[in-house]
Structure formats: C-alpha cells, structure tokens
Amino acid sequence: MNHSPDETASVSVAEPTTTVLPTGGGALLTERPPQTTTLGPVQRRRRRGRDIGAYFGMCWLVAIVLAAVFVDLLPLPAPDVIGDKYSLPAFQSIGHVLGTDQLGRDQLSRALHGARISLSVAIGATLLAMLVGTTGGLVAGYFRRAFDVVFDLSTNTILAFPPLILLIALVALREPSAVTLAIGLGVVGAPTFARIARANTIAYAERDFVTAAKSMGTSSFRILAREILPNVLLPVVSFATVVAATLVVAEGSLSFLGLGVPPPTPSWGGMIAAGRESLYENPALVLVPGVFFFLTVFALNRVGDWARDRVGRESSL
Amino acid sequence: MIHRATARYAARLATVLVLVSVATFALLEFIPGDRLAAVLPEGATPEMRAAAEERFGLNGSSAERYFTWLGHALQGDLGRSMQSQVPVTESVLERLPVTLELAALSIVLALLVAVPIGVYSGYRPGSVVDRIVTFVCSVTLSIPSFLLGVLLVFVFAVTLSALPVTGWTPLSEGLVPHIRSLILPVVTLAAVETVGFIRLLRNDMVATLQQDFVLSARARGLSTPRILLAHALRPSAFSLLTVMGVSLGRLIGGTVIVETLFSLPGLGTLVVTAITGRDYLLVQGIVLVVAVAYVLLNALVDLTYPLLDPRVRIS
Numbered sequence: 220m221n222h223s224p225d226e227t228a229s230v231s232v233a234e235p236t237t238t239v240l241p242t243g244g245g246a247l248l249t250e251r252p253p254q255t256t257t258l259g260p261v262q263r264r265r266r267r268g269r270d271i272g273a274y275f276g277m278c279w280l281v282a283i284v285l286a287a288v289f290v291d292l293l294p295l296p297a298p299d300v301i302g303d304k305y306s307l308p309a310f311q312s313i314g315h316v317l318g319t320d321q322l323g324r325d326q327l328s329r330a331l332h333g334a335r336i337s338l339s340v341a342i343g344a345t346l347l348a349m350l351v352g353t354t355g356g357l358v359a360g361y362f363r364r365a366f367d368v369v370f371d372l373s374t375n376t377i378l379a380f381p382p383l384i385l386l387i388a389l390v391a392l393r394e395p396s397a398v399t400l401a402i403g404l405g406v407v408g409a410p411t412f413a414r415i416a417r418a419n420t421i422a423y424a425e426r427d428f429v430t431a432a433k434s435m436g437t438s439s440f441r442i443l444a445r446e447i448l449p450n451v452l453l454p455v456v457s458f459a460t461v462v463a464a465t466l467v468v469a470e471g472s473l474s475f476l477g478l479g480v481p482p483p484t485p486s487w488g489g490m491i492a493a494g495r496e497s498l499y500e501n502p503a504l505v506l507v508p509g510v511f512f513f514l515t516v517f518a519l520n521r522v523g524d525w526a527r528d529r530v531g532r533e534s535s536l
Numbered sequence: 537m538i539h540r541a542t543a544r545y546a547a548r549l550a551t552v553l554v555l556v557s558v559a560t561f562a563l564l565e566f567i568p569g570d571r572l573a574a575v576l577p578e579g580a581t582p583e584m585r586a587a588a589e590e591r592f593g594l595n596g597s598s599a600e601r602y603f604t605w606l607g608h609a610l611q612g613d614l615g616r617s618m619q620s621q622v623p624v625t626e627s628v629l630e631r632l633p634v635t636l637e638l639a640a641l642s643i644v645l646a647l648l649v650a651v652p653i654g655v656y657s658g659y660r661p662g663s664v665v666d667r668i669v670t671f672v673c674s675v676t677l678s679i680p681s682f683l684l685g686v687l688l689v690f691v692f693a694v695t696l697s698a699l700p701v702t703g704w705t706p707l708s709e710g711l712v713p714h715i716r717s718l719i720l721p722v723v724t725l726a727a728v729e730t731v732g733f734i735r736l737l738r739n740d741m742v743a744t745l746q747q748d749f750v751l752s753a754r755a756r757g758l759s760t761p762r763i764l765l766a767h768a769l770r771p772s773a774f775s776l777l778t779v780m781g782v783s784l785g786r787l788i789g790g791t792v793i794v795e796t797l798f799s800l801p802g803l804g805t806l807v808v809t810a811i812t813g814r815d816y817l818l819v820q821g822i823v824l825v826v827a828v829a830y831v832l833l834n835a836l837v838d839l840t841y842p843l844l845d846p847r848v849r850i851s
Contacts, residue, residue, distance in 0.1 A: 376555040380827045383789030388563045388823045391811040468680040472793055475682040476808055495686050499694050509683045517678035
C-alpha cells in the first residue's frame with residue numbers, strides 16, 4: 220500500500236522504464252544491480268548509438284527551429300496563397316517542391332509555418348510547465364508539511380485525468396489559440412517536472428552544504444535559489460525534451476481533432492487531418508506533414524534519452 | 537497496522553475522487569461566453585433564458601450548482617444533453633462498450649506481442665535482435681497514433697483494399713466483419729502500449745536475470761525457457777501491472793483519436809461531437825466518467841499488488 224493510483228500515473232508523461240528518480244513505487248521493487256563504472260562492449264556500443272542519435276536529433280531540431288523562425292525570408296509562397304495547381308504531387312514542380320494541397324497552397328510553406336505553431340506551443344508549454352513545476356516542487360520538497368499536502372493534492376488531481384481527456388476539458392470549449400493551447404499543455408506537463416524537482420530537493424535539503432547555509436542564518440529563499448535550485452535544475456532540464464516530445468504529440472492530436480489553433484493557420488495535425496480526405500489521390504498530403512512531425516518527435520526523444528542518460532550517470536542520487 | 541494503511545489509502549482515494557469532481561465541474565463551469573448559446577434561439581427573451589437555465593440546472597451560485605450536480609451524479613444522473621435532450625448517462629452507457637472493447641483488445645494485443653519480444657530482448661541484451669527491437673521501438677514511439685492510423689489506412693485499406701477504411705460493424709452482424717472493422721483501430725491503439733511493455737520487460741529482464749535465484753535455477757539444470765517464463769518473468773509482472781493501469785488511461789484518451797479517425801461509435805466520438813455542438817453538460821459528464829474510471833482502475837491495480845506479491849503485503 221505504499222503507492223497511490225496517481226503515483227503510477229506519473230509515468231504516463233515520463234517514460235516508465237528509465238526514470239532516474241527514487242519514486243518508491245511498486246515498479247521499483249526488484250533490486251537493480253549497482254551501476255558499474257567500467258563499460259562492457261554492449262553498453263559502449265549502445266552509448267555510442269545514443270550519442271549519434273542525439274547528434275542527428277540536435278541537427279534536425281536546430282534546422283527546423285531556424286526554418287520555422289525564418290520561414291518568411293525563404294523564397295516560398297505564403298501558406299495561405301491559393302494557387303491554381305490543386306493537389307500537386309511532391310517533387311514534380313520547382314515552384315512547389317513538396318506539392319500543393321487541395322486548395323493549391325504550397326505544402327512546404329505550410330509545413331514550415333505549421334512548425335512555427337507546433338514548436339512555439341510546445342516550447343512555450345514546456346517552459347511554463349518547467350517554471351510552475353520546479354517552483355512547486357522546490358517549495359514542497361523544502362518546506363514539506365502543508366506545502367507538501369497542497370503539492371500532493373494538486374499533482375494527483377492533474378494526474379487523475381487521462382492526459383488527452385484533461386486537455387480536452389481544459390482547451391476544447393475555450394477560444395482556441397496558441398496561448399490557450401500552451402497553458403493547457405503546460406498544466407498537463409507540470410507534474411513531471413514538479414515530482415522530479417521535489418524528489419531532488421528532498422535529497423539535497425539534507426546535504427551538508429544546505430545545513431551549513433542554514434546554520435549561518437541564510438534565508439530560506441536564498442538557500443532554495445542559490446544552494447538547491449542549481450542542483451535540482453540539471454535533472455529537471457534533462458526531462459525537458461522528452462516532455463516537449465509528448466507535448467508536440469498532444470498538440471498534434473488536438474489539431475487533428477480540429478480542437479487546436481483554428482484554420483487557416485497551418486498546423487501539422489490539422490494538415491494530416493485534411494490530407495486524410497484525399498489519401499488515395501495524393502498521399503503526400505499526409506506524408507509531408509507526417510514526416511516533419513515524426514522527425515521532430517523522434518529528434519526530441521533521441522536528445523531526451525541522451526540527456527537523461529548523461530544526467531542519470533553524473534548525478535547519482 | 538494493515539487497517540490503518542487501508543484507511544489511509546481509502547481516505548486518499550476519496551480525496552482524489554472529490555478533487556476530480558471539483559476540477560471537472562470547475563473546468564467546464566468557468567468557460568467564457570454564453571453557455572446557453574447552443575440552446576437558445578437568437579433574440580431569446582429573459583423568460584426563455586430563465587426557463588432554459590432551470591431545465592439544465594444552471595441557476596443558482598456555482599457552489600450550489602456543484603453540490604446539486606455532484607448529488608445527482610452520485611445517483612447516476614449527469615443531466616441532459618443540451619443538444620439532443622437525451623440523458624447524459626444514457627448516451628455514455630450506450631457508447632461505453634465500444635470504447636472498452638477497443639481498450640481491452642488493445643491491451644491484450646499489446647501483451648501478446650510484447651511478452652515474447654521483451655523477454656527475448658532482455659535475455660540477449662545487445663544482440664542483433666535486441667538492437668533491432670530497440671530501434672523499432674524508438675521509431676514507433678515517435679509516431680503519434682493519428683499519423684500511424686492514417687498510414688495503416690493508407691497501406692491496408694486504400695492500397696491493398698484488405699480491410700475497411702472506416703466504420704463499425706457490430707458483433708450482431710457477424711464475428712468476422714466485426715473483427716475486420718476492429719483490426720486497424722486496435723493495432724493503432726496497441727502500438728504505443730506494446731513499445732512501453734517491451735521496454736519495461738526488457739529492462740526488467742536484464743536486471744532480473746543477474747539475480748541469484750536465476751543462477752540457482754540454472755544450477756539446478758532447469759531449461760532456459762522455463763527459467764525465463766516461470767522464474768524471471770514473475771517479478772516483472774508487477775511493474776507490468778502498474779504500467780497497464782497507466783496504459784488504460786492513455787488508451788481511454790487515445791480512443792478519442794482512433795474513434796474519430798475510424799468513425800467508431802464510442803465515447804471518443806461522443807465527446808468530439810459534444811464539443812463541436814458546445815454541449816458542455818455532455819462534455820462534463822464524459823470527462824467525469826472517464827476520470828473516475830481511470831482513478832478506480834488504478835486503485836484496483838494497487839489493490840491487486842498484495843495478492844500477487846507477498847513482499848508488498850508486509851510493508
């Protein structure tokens with residue numbers, strides 16, 4: 220009876236298997252062998268594969284972010300210009316490299332503008348979740364008592380909802396906009412960061428340097444900001460890209476359902492939903508946004524795995 | 537000792553349920569705009585407005601309404617749909633079996649696929665098979681379900697014409713058409729869960745196989761399949777159970793996508809039509825039912841632990 224239904228729910232955002240945290244759930248009942256410092260050939264190969272994956276992931280993320288930011292400077296038609304060539308397949312026209320959709324709008328331009336929405340919403344939501352979650356986790360983990368109770372109740376309530384259902388309740392009946400979406404996604408992502416921050420805060424609050432600071436009469440705020448936060452930040456940040464990946468998927472799901480940023484603003488999920496109508500005639504309408512979507516999520520996951528692997532090794536709690 | 541733990545657990549569960557109901561109510565209570573816009577004709581008189589408020593239980597303060605709503609909900613009455621006037625409970629119960637069938641079949645499929653692959657992968661970590669499995673898993677994990685569903689439709693329904701593109705054939709119209717209409721949705725839903733199960737099992741297996749009891753089983757001359765399936769798999773069953781609780785929640789959420797994609801008459805399509813019709817009482821009802829079901833399922837998972845694992849019973 221040492222864990223609640225909600226503690227188990229926390230892994231729905233983070234991955235269940237490789238958490239660096241001592242969560243105390245039933246999942247960790249089996250004893251794990253201590254991590255060895257000398258690596259076997261298998262581990263070394265795995266690690267190298269991980270590094271390469273993270274490297275390419277990083278390259279794609281930089282490229283797509285730059286493209287999304289500077290898309291207006293590229294020699295592309297605007298995403299809402301209705302052309303005279305409808306449903307043009309990809310790679311057949313210099314003017315429309317990735318083809319056009321049912322209304323003759325340029326697919327490449329729409330995909331890059333879609334990246335703008337998807338990425339800005341996901342990045343904004345991740346930052347919001349990180350800010351709120353880390354603050355909550357720090358306060359709850361350091362002061363405990365009433366703060367811990369409030370922390371427990373609020374994270375458990377959020378985690379008591381299946382993520383997509385909570386998002387629908389948060390976002391669907393409100394005015395759909397990038398800001399609404401980012402706030403909704405931020406709420407869904409916050410508990411992951413909050414729990415990591417709280418667990419790490421508890422661990423660090425008992426360390427000697429914190430006791431020393433306390434004995435010198437340092438204020439609690441200063442201890443949290445100067446002594447604990449710098450240590451807690453690394454594990455928190457190592458989860459950022461993984462959470463961002465789930466939030467990109469969540470934003471895409473909402474857009475696919477028609478509950479995201481409303482048209483004509485292009486979004487990847489919305490493009491896939493629209494392309495589905497003419498799947499037979501022109502599958503590129505789904506494949507183009509699909510490939511962008513997949514590569515972005517894949518890249519975020521690769522970088523995230525690498526980051527957690529690194530942090531998990533260096534700060535063994 | 538045990539009684540106190542049980543009482544504490546029950547108290548926590550009750551608190552979470554109450555908070556879920558408050559959150560569900562509040563989320564859909566404080567929505568900007570006119571909630572009755574979907575019901576009232578343009579230029580409605582104040583009397584008509586008052587009558588509509590009365591009918592949908594929208595009069596009185598928020599707190600009053602919460603308790604009335606909760607009281608009715610506890611008796612199984614979630615109000616009436618603002619569009620069709622059908623009781624919310626009735627529509628939910630009508631749609632629930634489809635969603636449950638999808639979720640249950642997906643879990644079963646995911647387990648059937650994941651157990652052999654996960655066990656073998658963990659038995660030979662670093663092998664070619666393991667590396668392929670790991671790679672395929674990380675790729676699958678990055679394909680969101682709506683994209684995977686569309687791709688599956690493209691390959692199996694549009695190109696190969698092997699399966700129906702969309703639609704639902706109820707079981708009453710024959711088992712084979714029923715299953716054929718279920719294959720693509722279930723595979724779409726199961727994919728992500730399968731990856732989760734495989735990763736968990738693999739990592740668990742790698743750790744378990746290094747333990748002494750495995751060595752002792754090997755020393756006693758037991759066959760490898762027997763050690764893997766009868767001895768090493770058992771401790772992993774608990775973590776698998778935990779993850780299944782989470783999976784079910786994700787599946788209930790995931791069915792919204794899959795049901796929309798394949799036009800299946802489940803809770804997911806109900807909630808989407810309710811949103812498009814701004815039928816907020818219906819949305820509220822569905823969200824409450826799903827969240828409560830999710831919490832209770834996870835509680836059930838928790839309560840199953842002590843039955844399976846003596847080590848949990850002692851603590």
